[in-house]
Amino acid sequence: MAKLRVGIVFGGKSAEHEVSLQSAKNIVDAIDKTRFDVVLLGIDKAGQWHVNDAENYLQNADDPA
Template sequence: MSKLRVGVIFGGKSAEHEVSLQSAKNIVDAIDKEKFDVTLLGIDKQGKWHVNDASNYLLNAETQH
């Protein structure tokens, strides 16, 4: 059976940026990767989208901000 593709959008320009990053980390850790193919879509504090490198952006969030 093929996996269902889901997107996790996180970050953004708001004051809740770091909360959003932590929420995305929790989702990625909890999701069943045998059932879902996860695509990460990160938005930095300047509003720039990070698609191809979003996983690195999420993993290194504490050092970037």
């Protein structure tokens, strides 16, 4: 059975930016990677969108966007 691709959108311009980053990290850590192919879509504090890979995201877990 093929993996289902899921997107996790995180970050943004709000005061809750850092909370969103931590929430996304918790999801990435908990998701069953044998069942899901995860695409990380980060929004930085300026509102710019970025596609992050899991390795890059985890290396910059404090601010992956």
